[in-house]
Amino acid sequence: MNRRNIIFIVLILFGITGLFTYFQSLPSLLEKKPSLVTGKILTRPMEIDNFELIDQNNEVFNKKSLVGSWTVLFFGYTNCPDVCPTTIYKLAEIKNGIKEDLPSTSFNTVLVTLDPDRDSTERLDEYIGYFDETMLGVTGTYENIQSFTSSLSVFYQRINKDQGYDFNHTASIFVFDKDGSLFATMSPANTVGELEGDFFTILNNF
Amino acid sequence: MRTKSIKPLILIAFLSIAFGQEIFAELDVNDSWIRSAPPNSKIFSGYLKFKNVSPNEITIKKMKSNAFDQIEIHSSFIEDGISSMRKIDSLRIPENSEVKLDPGGYHLMMMSPKKEIKEGNLVELIIYYKTLDRIKILRSDAMVLRDGYE
Numbered sequence: 001m002n003r004r005n006i007i008f009i010v011l012i013l014f015g016i017t018g019l020f021t022y023f024q025s026l027p028s029l030l031e032k033k034p035s036l037v038t039g040k041i042l043t044r045p046m047e048i049d050n051f052e053l054i055d056q057n058n059e060v061f062n063k064k065s066l067v068g069s070w071t072v073l074f075f076g077y078t079n080c081p082d083v084c085p086t087t088i089y090k091l092a093e094i095k096n097g098i099k100e101d102l103p104s105t106s107f108n109t110v111l112v113t114l115d116p117d118r119d120s121t122e123r124l125d126e127y128i129g130y131f132d133e134t135m136l137g138v139t140g141t142y143e144n145i146q147s148f149t150s151s152l153s154v155f156y157q158r159i160n161k162d163q164g165y166d167f168n169h170t171a172s173i174f175v176f177d178k179d180g181s182l183f184a185t186m187s188p189a190n191t192v193g194e195l196e197g198d199f200f201t202i203l204n205n206f
Numbered sequence: 207m208r209t210k211s212i213k214p215l216i217l218i219a220f221l222s223i224a225f226g227q228e229i230f231a232e233l234d235v236n237d238s239w240i241r242s243a244p245p246n247s248k249i250f251s252g253y254l255k256f257k258n259v260s261p262n263e264i265t266i267k268k269m270k271s272n273a274f275d276q277i278e279i280h281s282s283f284i285e286d287g288i289s290s291m292r293k294i295d296s297l298r299i300p301e302n303s304e305v306k307l308d309p310g311g312y313h314l315m316m317m318s319p320k321k322e323i324k325e326g327n328l329v330e331l332i333i334y335y336k337t338l339d340r341i342k343i344l345r346s347d348a349m350v351l352r353d354g355y356e
């Protein structure tokens with residue numbers, strides 16, 4: 001094999017690799033949707049079944065409550081001292097950031113309890129009022145909480161202890177668009193900065 | 207002339223009581239705080255930094271406080287998208303290293319307050335730790351704060 005042939009083969013190999021990477025990245029080039037660092041945007045916003053819950057002000061919280069503004073919702077219970085307040089504070093900080101930089105954007109945050117036994121509307125009022133009074137705290141009957149969680153494929157399980165009980169539950173933060181459809185999910189374990197970046201990605205592009 | 211020879215001994219005894227904790231420190235506790243919560247809360251969460259400054263492994267065996275009926279060391283974690291908490295029976299701190307209890311990770315689960323836990327108050331923590339097969343006790347104060355030391 002002479003030198004020319006070798007150069008020729010090398011060039012062909014480069015060409016093949018180039019085409020290969022081009023075709024591999026083609027779908028993401030065609031699909032303009034920006035991606036998130038802390039979670040994912042659904043391929044198409046998902047409409048959810050109606051539900052019937054109640055907030056800390058004894059007002060109905062249902063599918064219509066999600067319409068007209070962006071809503072960020074997560075599940076927890078007020079006897080959770082570590083993760084729940086941490087998530088509430090993260091979301092409060094993000095909400096303040098959005099209020100400052102995108103003042104015309106309407107952005108609501110909601111905690112849905114998985115523990116209606118202990119979390120009455122009064123308890124939620126006290127709890128939410130203490131950590132972030134601009135947030136909604138939502139409870140309901142077992143059946144209504146069950147059907148709302150299952151429409152979002154949220155898992156939860158009561159864990160009994162010597163004293164009281166805890167819940168293992170789906171950690172995700174659920175983001176609903178202004179039509180009230182499920183738009184994205186994120187993991188609250190990320191930093192405020194990472195989460196905030198993703199919210200700005202969503203709010204600036206949609 | 208017996209009194210003369212006793213004087214330095216008394217001085218040494220005094221000094222070792224006064225500075226004993228500094229001289230023999232092997233475990234440092236820093237940035238201790240308890241997250242404040244609304245009235246009627248039965249469970250609180252505490253955070254701190256353990257620093258083992260000794261050449262031997264230290265394990266935290268249990269924690270107590272005059273302000274709570276029970277304190278457990280917990281770990282919050284997310285596995286397959288599910289958020290859970292697990293009780294840690296003894297927390298290992300390797301020689302010359304640090305273990306941090308932080309929101310969303312390791313934390314003190316502080317149950318059934320014996321008195322009101324108010325923002326700005328100090329709460330005493332009693333730490334039982336084991337090193338070289340001996341159980342020792344260290345006391346430290348934690349500040350009740352909204353969102354840690356920032």
Ligand SMILES: [Cu+2]
Nearest residue numbers: 082280291315
């Ligand atoms: Cu815990």
